[in-house]
Amino acid sequence: MRLLIVEDDPVLSDGLRVGLGLSGFTADAVGTLADARAALRDSDFAGVVLDVMLPDGLGTTLLAEMRAAGQTLPVLLLTARDRVRDRVEGLDAGADDHLGKPFDLDELAARLRAMLRRHQGRARPLLHWNGIDLDPAALTATRDGAALRLSRREFAILHALVDQPGRILSRAQLEERLYGWQEDVESNTVEVHVHHLRAKLGRDVIQTVRGVGYRVAGAA
């Protein structure tokens, strides 16, 4: 799950990027509204973590712009003043959730997972597909009750495919989910991870659609 972090404080921004990475997300960070607009225009994100006070304006302004443009991308607001009025203002501006600073990394990750889940119209936190269970919170996977040992990247690819069974994801889309801007992507990494996944799950689990990308079978 690739997230955009809009936070101008370098220490917090860095902590969010690394911490959310440790929690199974891929996160990119920008520090201004202008950069956030550019990032949202150019890349595909599953959600946004948005600070309210930014050097060039209010996060809620960006939020209102997004909502006015019909973007339903889920947004979690980070607020410094965690008063009822601030929370109400944030939610009314179109935020899906909010968290007052300072916050716990685990709570942020859990709220983000819940937010993304709701956005996809799922209520259950676990994903099931053909006997495979994925727990995005714990980053663990089981097949028929037996634990699968997956790396973080492998889990992320499986998560992305199982999330919408039948949908074909291109290599570029998968790469985008896996890597932030600051990470170097080797040309064949997605293939390598898919190869490892097939070795662990069986050849036919992930189908290659030649020239397009990968998918898992549509029957859930």
Place this chain on the structure above:
Amino acid sequence: MSIRLRLIVVLTLVTGVLWMSAVLWIAGSTRAQVERVLDARLAESANMVSSLISDQRIAVEAEGPVRVPMPATTDLSRQLSCQIWSLRGDLIGASQGAPDARMALTEGFSTTVIDGVPWRVYAVRNQQLGVRVMVGDRVDMRDGLVAGVVSGLLWPAAVLFPLLAGLIWLSVGRGLAPLAQLEAALRARRPDDLRPLPDARDPREIRPVRRALNRLFQQLDQIRRTERDFTAFAAHELKTPLAGLRIQAQVARRATDAATRDRALDAIAVSVDRSDRMVRQLLELAAIDHESAPSGPLDPAALIAEIVQEAQAQASAAQVRLVVRAGPLDLIHAPRVLMHSALRNLVENAIQHSPPGGQVTVSASRGASGLCLAVTDQGPGIAPEDRHRVTRRFWRGRAATGQGSGLGLAIVAAAVAHLGARLDLDAPDGGQTVRITLPVPSQRS
């Protein structure tokens, strides 16, 4: 003393004095009128008696006084007395109630005191009979007449005066009603309600008061808004580093590799330093805002040397060279705390915005407009469109390094304002110069 009471006292006193003057004036003119009329009557009566005795209608006997019948219809008339004296000096006749003593020695009008009672007398000589006819009335009777007129004026006054006072009370109350309404409107306000007073059809005298109040409300509202903004910013600026600390701590605990953990720990150290600086600056700002700094003799060169020394560690860490260009300067008389705050924050700011290997120059000179302290860096400079807001609290430039609190120049501006000095921002070719010009009245030591 309330306006109402004051108005009532003034109005009542003025009305009373006017009334009394009117009464005195009327009393005076009445007296003159009464004198004239009564004198005419005296003369007329005397002439009439004289002609009656000439016609022999009243016998004047030589032996003794006769009764002169006087018409006795009113009190006033009864007090009219008549004497007839022979030219030799014998009393020939007198009216009833007339005094025994001779009422007049001369002819015409005269005033005589008989038995302690003053009389007004008119005497006429009847040459034919060789007598003098004298007709007189008592002066106190005349006074009584005037007193009657005056008391006729005073009694209604005594009754009407309280009535008038009551009317004044009521009309003053009515006249002051707009004030009372304004007062009620103000009293009914919640303390945090700083909206302008609603427009009402005020009398012209109240309008300036309402306008002044509205202006005051507006200023207060502005101050409160600024304070609220400040609180919001402060909350954000203080809680964000805390959030950073907490999350970096969690990253450090959870990191599986040493590099990630070390980065997180470094970030924590940086964040603690920044938070420390932020708290220090907030306290500094509060001190500048709320405390009065004592003035004293100050050596600008020594102050610069001291600040350069304090900032040396920061400069070394940022690989910035600090250069001082200042000759020996005269002592100035200024609050040391403010001068130190202003210059220290300027230098720190300049170092923060300097590229590694850059140079920060602190210069001081004495010019026509006063003492000029300038700090120049080789950083990106302040964009012209941002110049008006760099001194806002918590404002950070778009090219912010992320180290600043957004308070440095706000502190400088606050200190400069308290010093009565001027703050100028120039961007020479590359870099930024911030100049403080402190007016120095005359050479003082």
